Amino acid sequence: MAESLSTAVMPLHSQRRFGERNFKYLLVVPSIFVLLLIGIFPLIYLLVVSFQGITMSEVDTGFIGWRNYAQLFHDQRLWESLLHTVIFTAIALPLELVLGLALAQLFLDRLPGRQIFIALLVLPVVVSPIVSGATWSLMFDNRFGPLNQIIGWIAGHEVTLLWTINPDLVYPAIIAAEVWQWTPFMFLLLLAALANVDKSQLEAAAIDGAGYWRTFFRIVLPAIWPVMAIAILIRGLDLFRLFDVLWALTKGGPGTRTETISLFTYVKGFQQFETSYTAAVALLIIVLLSAVVFMALKRVQLSRS
Amino acid sequence: MNLHTRHRIRLIVRLIAATAVTIVFLFPIYWLFMISFKTAEEIYSYPPKWFPSHFGFGNYAVLFTDGDAITVWNSFVVAGVSTVIAMFLGTICAYSLARFKTGGDNLANWIISQRMVPPIAVVFPIFLLYVYLGWVDTFTGVILLYTAFNLPYVIWMMRGYILDIPRALEESALVDGCTRWQVIWKVVFPMARAGLFATAIFTFVFAWNEFLFALVLTRTEVATYTVQVTHYFGGQSNFWAKISAMSVLGTLPIFIAVAFMQRYMVRGISLGAVKG
Numbered sequence: 001m002a003e004s005l006s007t008a009v010m011p012l013h014s015q016r017r018f019g020e021r022n023f024k025y026l027l028v029v030p031s032i033f034v035l036l037l038i039g040i041f042p043l044i045y046l047l048v049v050s051f052q053g054i055t056m057s058e059v060d061t062g063f064i065g066w067r068n069y070a071q072l073f074h075d076q077r078l079w080e081s082l083l084h085t086v087i088f089t090a091i092a093l094p095l096e097l098v099l100g101l102a103l104a105q106l107f108l109d110r111l112p113g114r115q116i117f118i119a120l121l122v123l124p125v126v127v128s129p130i131v132s133g134a135t136w137s138l139m140f141d142n143r144f145g146p147l148n149q150i151i152g153w154i155a156g157h158e159v160t161l162l163w164t165i166n167p168d169l170v171y172p173a174i175i176a177a178e179v180w181q182w183t184p185f186m187f188l189l190l191l192a193a194l195a196n197v198d199k200s201q202l203e204a205a206a207i208d209g210a211g212y213w214r215t216f217f218r219i220v221l222p223a224i225w226p227v228m229a230i231a232i233l234i235r236g237l238d239l240f241r242l243f244d245v246l247w248a249l250t251k252g253g254p255g256t257r258t259e260t261i262s263l264f265t266y267v268k269g270f271q272q273f274e275t276s277y278t279a280a281v282a283l284l285i286i287v288l289l290s291a292v293v294f295m296a297l298k299r300v301q302l303s304r305s
Numbered sequence: 306m307n308l309h310t311r312h313r314i315r316l317i318v319r320l321i322a323a324t325a326v327t328i329v330f331l332f333p334i335y336w337l338f339m340i341s342f343k344t345a346e347e348i349y350s351y352p353p354k355w356f357p358s359h360f361g362f363g364n365y366a367v368l369f370t371d372g373d374a375i376t377v378w379n380s381f382v383v384a385g386v387s388t389v390i391a392m393f394l395g396t397i398c399a400y401s402l403a404r405f406k407t408g409g410d411n412l413a414n415w416i417i418s419q420r421m422v423p424p425i426a427v428v429f430p431i432f433l434l435y436v437y438l439g440w441v442d443t444f445t446g447v448i449l450l451y452t453a454f455n456l457p458y459v460i461w462m463m464r465g466y467i468l469d470i471p472r473a474l475e476e477s478a479l480v481d482g483c484t485r486w487q488v489i490w491k492v493v494f495p496m497a498r499a500g501l502f503a504t505a506i507f508t509f510v511f512a513w514n515e516f517l518f519a520l521v522l523t524r525t526e527v528a529t530y531t532v533q534v535t536h537y538f539g540g541q542s543n544f545w546a547k548i549s550a551m552s553v554l555g556t557l558p559i560f561i562a563v564a565f566m567q568r569y570m571v572r573g574i575s576l577g578a579v580k581g
Contacts, residue, residue: 027401030394038453042430126563128514130531131552135337192571230578241423244516262425269429282426293421
């Protein structure tokens with residue numbers, strides 16, 4: 001009786017064990033499948049197409065070797081767009097960081113209505129970047145925008161600056177829009193980081209007579225660095241793919257003066273239909289960014305924090 | 306001057322600074338909202354008017370009579386459906402990663418790295434694939450792409466939230482005879498409810514606000530509100546009334562959603578790196 005029971009249970013038991021073992025894979029398979037579809041397929045496709053010579057007028061799928069890649073090195077507009085991207089990042093990112101940090105300091109201690117202030121300040125972060133761009137194009141309008149009006153009050157005479165057209169003003173204009181939208185992002189993360197700085201260390205430093213800046217660089221900065229690094233990484237990646245705000249404000253103009261790498265790729269792929277060359281450009285972007293992300297991730301260890 | 310008065314002055318200065326900063330940061334949003342209530346004459350009046358003479362909803366009415374407001378509905382469908390799918394697939398995947406360490410750190414890192422691929426590099430081959438499949442300007446196509454685009458975020462966030470749940474509860478449920486699926490449905494989901502909710506809102510916002518994919522992959526049938534806003538751009542004749550009204554229609558729901566999300570904001574926007 002006992003024997004027959006155990007034999008009856010056995011297969012069921014092992015069947016269950018088998019199910020257990022595969023259960024964890026069963027859970028990840030759908031996600032991996034979807035990610036591969038948009039992760040690996042495009043990569044393979046880009047790789048194949050980038051060695052062909054497909055353009056708007058040419059549909060021949062014969063292989064032309066490295067010609068598209070050779071063209072990358074001679075394409076001045078491409079490298080300029082990359083340079084523009086780097087300029088936007090190099091100016092906007094430190095600005096957002098410093099302003100965000102200053103704001104976080106301002107709201108760190110008790111303040112009447114603190115929660116309401118923070119809730120309001122956060123709003124720009126959740127506005128769609130394309131709406132942000134549209135809003136700023138209304139703000140920047142030379143006649144009907146409030147910005148020139150305010151500057152006019154300060155200057156004491158009428159001002160009609162062409163913010164999105166004048167080559168000297170487009171960079172400040174775009175960076176202003178970016179900084180407006182994303183300083184609150186930095187602010188929110190750095191506020192959380194500052195709130196977690198060990199108070200006893202700060203008190204000890206105060207007793208030792210350390211000044212504000214000394215305390216900041218010796219104690220506060222090292223303590224908030226892990227969060228800061230992640231904020232920089234996230235924003236750096238966002239700025240590298242800058243597209244929406246530009247689409248609303250300048251479309252890369254005047255000329256190609258504010259064209260970023262994302263805009264350039266869009267123009268090549270969807271306006272000039274240089275299919276194969278665009279594939280090479282897209283691969284270049286992926287390779288460049290992967291290298292940067294790989295190095296950055298090694299440093300900040302997103303998974304550990 | 307005693308310490309008390311110095312303290313008070315400091316507080317007042319900070320309060321003034323805080324108010325000034327908040328006004329500066331809210332001003333563009335204020336301006337956008339005000340334009341949407343103005344008449345055309347008021348929008349194009351010089352010098353610019355800071356308040357509409359009366360709050361009219363004519364600009365909104367036009368969007369509804371023209372049928373342009375349907376794009377907000379499209380955004381809702383695309384963002385809503387893709388969020389539901391991404392939340393379900395992502396959470397069960399996250400459970401596996403968190404509890405069984407499936408694939409180890411490598412798989413988890415690969416998944417988050419998918420989040421960092423620039424959209425412009427991906428959207429080009431996806432577009433060509435969609436042309437081949439006939440998926441351009443279809444809900445299926447856009448929803449699938451948004452699902453995939455948001456999956457790494459969902460998996461990463463939910464993995465963090467699930468790791469916060471004590472294991473003991475699940476183990477006692479297993480001892481009581483629950484299957485693994487039942488454990489997920491009856492223990493993990495309820496325990497991670499707050500995290501699920503927060504992650505879902507952020508996922509929804511990302512999809513709702515997305516522009517580049519929508520620009521490339523939609524035409525007229527499933528154009529989202531972000532694409533529709535850009536249709537009003539154009540040289541000298543920007544339809545400011547329409548731009549602002551459409552922008553407000555698309556922005557207001559997000560503001561309302563975020564008002565309920567304050568507590569999860571920091572964790573949500575830092576990819577879970579800062580618990581906040």
